[in-house]
Amino acid sequence: MPNPKFTDTLFHPLHKQNKTVIPRLFTFPFYYEPHTLSILAAKDLQNYLEHEANFNHNFGLKPNAEGLVIGKMFGVMVVENEAGTIGYLAAFSGKLAESNLHKGFVPTVYDTLNPEGFYKIGEQELNAINEKIEVLENSEAYKLAKSNLETCLKTYENDLKALKQTIKEKKAKRNKLRDSEAEKLTPEAYVDLLEKLKNESIYYHFRLKDLKTNWKLKIKAAQIQFDTIQTTLTTLKEKRRLQSASLQKQLHKQYAFLNYKGESKDLLDIFKNTTVRIPPAGAGECAAPKLFQYAYQNNLKPIAMAEFWWGASPKSEVRKHKQFYPSCRSKCEPILEHMMQGLQVEPNPILEVKKHHKPLEILFEDDYLLVVNKPHEFLSVPGKTNLESVQTKMQQYLPKSKGPLLVHRLDMSTSGILLVAKNEKTHKNLQKQFIKRTVKKRYVAVLDGELSNKEGIINLPLRVDLDNRPQQLVCYEHGKPAKTKYKVIKVEDGKTRIHFYPITGRTHQLRVHAAHSNGLNIPIVGDDLYGTKAKRLHLHAAALTFEHPVTKKELHIVCEAPF
Structure with a gap:
């Protein structure tokens, strides 16, 4: 049932199921699975957006709608008021229908669009100077x-x-x-x-x-x-x-954010000790900071939060309509780190040390190199907080070997074949083969949908999303060339089993090429960055063909997918 009074108040009562347990810890905003209460709140808001919204904004969902197509990130925060009633707050990132203020949504921390505010007046003065210069x-x-x-x-x-x-x-x-x-x-x-x-x-x-x-x-x-x-x-x-x-x-001084302890910091204070030092454009305008600010200002206790995308995906990013996404890192992470101080928050799962106690499966080994099967959710090389990796295990296995050992890498979530050199000369030879693209690679994946095309080539240049590392963007201006051949193996039960043959080796190449609207437009099953989280990412490096650096014979290594 939609909330009939959505636009009458900013605290929207949430008619939760009796068996729904209120979470003990608040949602970790940068990597989470939405709580049942957050899902209920999101559905309520989505119903309003779909049927009752009292503003004109072209989300790209209706044919022939006027105006520029702009999809939008919305956020819901489940809160408890002083009377013990559970409800939720709603917010949108940036502006909506050319306005910062809409009924039913919490206000922005500072309204830059207010014509009588200092910012608009200052902007007019700058525009006058620009006009004189022009x-x-x-x-x-x-x-x-x-x-x-x-x-x-x-x-x-x-x-x-x-x-x-x-x-x-x-x-x-x-x-x-x-x-x-x-x-x-x-x-x-x-x-x-x-x-x-x-x-x-x-x-x-x-x-x-x-x-x-x-x-x-x-x-x-x-x-x-x-x-x-x-x-x-x-x-x-x-x-x-x-x-x-x-x-x-x-x-920047107008954007002063509260935390759970009642302490206030403006953007300049929040960002001064970060690597960027200067607040990036749009900092503080995302949904999450707006939700926290209103909750603290009105004595509402934050219980859970979730953010979802509404509308068509931007051309560069992978955004699916109604899908939940984490808060952005470059703009929101420093702000939310301050705003969540004093609040009991779920531990950061990214910092969880992942152990792999079993010895790595060795698929091939001789005096010069070896090939291992990397488990999923295991690093190729040590990270900032998680030091255990294929590299460290190989150093333990080959204590007398010199050189970099690993010839290439796989994403942490991807399993499969990794090539290891036992000496520097072998490493250089194998790396040269990768650079010259004479190494043949085959990945197997399961797509979360049915693909009609049987085979083809995806050519979408990629670069890192500076606002949301390590995610990648499709960018024709600054992106590096990224090319992938694919061949469908079978379509069954709403899923597609597919072989990928990457011609280039960019970060997250197969994941973006699968999920992007100009690629296959179907994310890989379990892709927590570009699709929907599951028990694992269904992507596996299944075959590798290369020339042995000493014998000069062609080696073809195969490792069957565990899914």
Whole structure:
């Protein structure tokens, strides 16, 4: 049942099931499975968005809708009020339908769209300066002065170069005459010749001097004409820079966030000890900080939280309609770390030390290399907090081996074949094969849906999502080439078993190529970054073919998928 009074209040009563247990710990926002109460709250909000929303925003869900298609992240926070009633708060990230304020949704920490607020007034002042700069830079007087100065400098450079070449040629000719005529002419005639040559040298000396003097005066006049306008432009741009910095600093101070203990910190304080130091654009405008702020300001106890995507996916990211997602890291992590202080929060599962007590399965081994089967959810190399990995296990297994050992890596969630070199020479040889792309790789995966195409090639360039590492974005401007061949093995029970043949080896390449709307548009089963979390990621490095660096024979290693 939809909440009929969604827009009448910001605290929306939640008609929970009697058997639903209230969680003891609050949701860890950067890696979670939504609690039952969060799911109920999200469904209530989604029902409102689908049927009753009283604003116009094109989410890309209705054909022929007007306006730019913009999908949106929404958040719900289950809270308990002072009377002990369970309800939820709702928020959206950024602005919605060109507004920060909508009935039923908690307000932004500071409304940058308020026409009477200092930010809008300051923005108008900056726009006025920008307009003056634009008018001046596009004025005929500025264009003419700039063109005149450039023409003067270029013409002077050409004239000077031409005259210097003439002087050089004349000098060579005079030197030749001094030598060739010395014995031909009488002493008196030779003295006359030398005098003539001397006068010619003096002539060109003064001609060069005059050229430099004349052009210096012309260039100076052109420079003065240009500088008169340029000085005004430079002054305007410096004024813009100072006002913009001042406005941004004032804005960052307006974003003061509370935590559970009642302590307040603004964006500048929160980010000053981070690697970026300066708050990124849009910091504090996501749904999660808005929800915490309103809850603390109104004595509401946070119980659980979840965020979901509503609408069409952006072209660069993988976003599925109605799917739950974690909070973003670059903008939200420092803010939420402060806001959750004093609140009992679930432990960070990412920091959980994953142990693999059994010896790694060795698929092939000789005096030069070995091939192991990496378990899923196990690191290839040590991480910041989790030191155990295939690399450390290989160091224990091969204590006398020198060099980097691992020739390539697999994502932590991916299982399968990893190639290990026992010495540096072997490592270099094998790595060169990877660089030259002579190594043939085959992965097996299960897609969370039915794929109609039987085979094909996916070509989507990738780069890291700077706001949400380690996730990847499709980016045609700055992305690195990423190419994958695929072949469907079978379609059964709403799932697709598929073979991937990566031609390049980018981070998360197969996962993004599977999930992205311009790829297969079906995520891999268990993909907690680009799809839906399950017991494991159904992606396995199943076959590897390469040339043995010593015997030069082709090795074909196969490791069947455990799913």
